[in-house]
Amino acid sequence: MSDSPDPPAPLLHLEVQQVSVVYSNGHHALRDATFALSGGTICALVGVNGSGKSTLFKSIMGFLRPSAGQVRINGQPVAAALKQHLVAYVPQAEEVDWQFPVSVWDVVMMGRYGAMNFLRIPRAADKAAVEDSLRRVSMWDFRDRQIGELSGGQKKRVFLARALAQGGRIILLDEPFTGVDVKTEEAIIDLLRELRTAGCIMLVSTHNLGSVPEFCDQVVLLNRTVLASGPTADVFTEQNLTTAFGGVLRQFHFEHSTIQEHDGRTVRLLTDDERPLVFGKDGHLEYKDREGREDLVRQREEQGG
């Protein structure tokens, strides 16, 4: 892993000030959203579908003009920050046409377009940046692949490499962990931590609540407005999450009836972001009132052969 080639940049600020967004069909997607982040942070953006996460992203990227309020980056309007190529975006897998006739190398080189002259002919520095970025995400060996010929995790890493090659200081990641295996998730998190050390701001929209406390030091809870924002320990609480998600959040209660002696009082929880599958030592815990029915599990096992 090499160090970021960027010289130590001045401390970065992202301020979202009382932003409201009304779409042309009258839908009020975001109301009076306010929070601020400074360089060297990984911030989770958490909320139900339709809570305004992508609207907020679009406002920070300057695709939407807020009907009230403003987004400022280092005290400047978004447009000025975009001209300095400060903002990088890692799209959701569904937004990308994977059949497009471009290679891994081509996609990462697109991160350098801002730094090139208008003919977009790569110089040695651009090639070096692309190679360095590809190596950092361990995708150098795949550089000549067409992008559709990659696994979900590899696809994600290519677009991360593009953000690295761009040298973006504020990196927006839209659902970076969907369709990604655990190993890649860990690799991505490691990379984000490196970027945090280098002083970047990462804003990660995610449904993967379980991993938020693991790698995010700040959280913004969203539901049509900012419900809470700040350090993970203060914001990512059961109470706040219940407010943010209402009745939508799936709950799984571990109570004394669920975890039985015959399971050795240990459980393993497998989740695909949907209802978790919970295993005890003696099989899965799908039904309640297992107490006193230890034989049932054993009987089933014997029948099953």
Next chain:
Amino acid sequence: MNFFEPLQFEFMRHALLTGSVVAALCAVLSCFVVLKGWSLMGDAISHAVLPGIVLAYLAGWPLAVGAFLSGLLCSAATGYIKQNSRIKEDTVLGVVFTGLFAFGLVLHSRTESELHLDHILFGHLLGITDSVARQVYGVGTFVVGLVLVLRRDLLLVCFDPSHARVLALPVKFLTYLLLALLVLAIVVSLQAVGIILVIAMLITPGCTAYLWTDRFDQMMVISVATAVASTALGILASFHLDGDSASCIVLAQSLAFAASFLFAPKHGWLASKRRAARNSAFPSAVS
């Protein structure tokens, strides 16, 4: 008679040259049309130019100017109606372009003119005038040159407009530029191959090339090569078959597509069948 014998006639050589330029021009743009999913847009614009042509004739303007404005009107009106109604874009496009085309037909039938409707609809490659040919060469060089210079930006705008915007590229400008180049190409091409068939020139070569390669630059080369070869073949065949030249060109392009669909090395029908058979024979070899 020798297959190439028609080339002894000057009008055949002219037709071949003009046809090849039209084919190359359309083939370059067709790569973007295919990747951007603009085939219906191309179809729409090519029909929507008709009222512009008739009105330009009445006003004594160059026909290409009227056609250009009318084509732009089609895409602008579509964009506006889509933004301000609940109707989906392809549906709006269908309503707008058929409306404009019908308007053009009515205008034409009410106009005493030397405009031959069948020349506009089906082209008149063998009788192309020198001034039209010069127009084709000029516009062809301009459009192809501009696209080659800007191809990486145009490709990025097709592939990932969000990233392009984040880099502060002029996405709107590039999108409208591509659209304007498309209209320009349609306008000069339809004098050679006609409204109905110009859309084939703008879709088929790109589709064919897309089946052959996973690299954009190669796709452009293959697209131009198949388009120009099909044009030469089509024009020569039309002489021997005494058939309509534009139809023969498009037919040759369609045959090239059909052959590619079947035999293209990686994305062809045979190759994917073979791959499926191999994977079921060795199910453990997960690709």
